[in-house]
Amino acid sequence: MVALEWATHFHALGYEICLFANSAGRTMAKLAAERLGITPTDDSSQIRPFTYDLVYAQHQVLPLFGYDETAEDLQTTRIIIGRLSRRSFMESGGWAYERALADAVFANSALTAEHLLSVGVTTPITVFHNAAPNAFFRSHFDKPATPRRITVVSNHLDPDVLGALEILKRSAQVQVFGGTATTSTLVCPEIIAATDLVISIGKTVQYALASRTPVYVYGHFGGPGYLDPENIERAHRFSFTGRCCERPLSAERLAQEILDQYGKGVAFARASTDRWLQTFRLEPYLEAAATLPARSNDEKRSALKREKMIPQERLMAEHARENYLAVERSAKLVHKFLVNSA
Incomplete structure (x- = not known):
């Protein structure tokens, strides 16, 4: 819901929106079509973060995308990471991709922000209190x-x-x-x-x-x-x-x-x-996000090259994605079996 609320806000301001998810269920896909007029993509190869003005990312998806230089790259992309918990890999902080790319971290609570600091996050943290539109x-x-x-x-x-x-x-x-x-x-x-x-x-x-x-x-x-x-x-x-x-x-x-x-x-x-x-109230946090100081994409690309754990983190993100999709496929098969057995 947080990602959809971000997308809805910036769509209303006239931004062109791209919505990526490892898996977009029918309900979320329908909401994206109704609110944004788009179909979410689960094809990570389509996502080139440096071609966007602003990127909001959560659940460790940044390692799935491409950062090689292209003719469509912008000089600067504001990259903001959402942290909505402190209890799992998908929400944890302090990773190499975060250090190299993030201009800000948005934490859902003060407790989450304190946890991020405790694991060594040095990126500026904003507590947005899981705010409402x-x-x-x-x-x-x-x-x-x-x-x-x-x-x-x-x-x-x-x-x-x-x-x-x-x-x-x-x-x-x-x-x-x-x-x-x-x-x-x-x-x-x-x-x-x-x-x-x-x-x-x-x-x-x-x-x-x-x-x-x-x-x-x-x-x-x-x-x-x-x-x-x-x-x-x-x-x-x-x-x-x-x-x-x-x-x-x-x-x-x-x-x-x-x-x-x-x-x-x-x-x-x-x-x-x-x-x-x-x-x-959510909107003041989103308005601030659009004007936060940001490093250039050249600086971020250089930072990616300096981080030695980038290849390992990419493998971890891909593994997490494949595991999630496998569980989802299994759940669908079980549901189909139960329906057919009823």
Whole structure:
């Protein structure tokens, strides 16, 4: 979603967009066609980073591309690396390609930024707080005494959360995106604005904050529940993943807390100041990205030649890509088998 939001922003400003992914699923391909009028490519041989004004890259794809000099090369390309976690090779920092090419690193949280510094990243780091696009921001609207419409967003629904939802369905309309949902849907501003309560972790929390919609932060890691002045700083530091406290609750306790403390969530949404919420507005970070200082492409090409680990990192990136595609192919075969066996 982060890459798509970057692409959408710059497309609206008149930039010509190229969207690369190791694998673009049907849902993402459809979104790219609708928003950008393009088809994502998975052919890394087509991508020559030095022919673009700006490159945003995540998940270690830079080693897959070509950097030999061509007639189409620009003098300068701003290359920005997104780091959205700190727990896997695909999100880790401090690599040779990053040292040689990156003009800036955008980290999703302060915790991620601290990790990058700890592994030796010297490229300037911007914490963009997993920010939400302008379209999600709105003024506070009155909410009912208890939630009548509940929106749940998660790809990792905890069994106790599922149990709590069954209890909540007795008094509210519950809509689930991800997890047990049978179709893939983009969580858009209209969905968040139409609900009385969001239950989620991660980036959806920023969407809810921007919309001044009460949000209950809980998932497979546990979580703080409703945000308040006492827990917001720690929850924010952990990018609203729930890892800030890992407080496991039973289905019954979850449902009771969600209903009994709903007023707390409403109060926090109402009290959040415009100034504080600006932290979670995406566009200022993207506007800054377009004007960041950048080294020339000649300098970057020379830096690539100096880095001794470039060949090994390219092999690692290619291996990660092939492994992912192999797992994806296996998953499709299993799905096809299950459908045919039903």
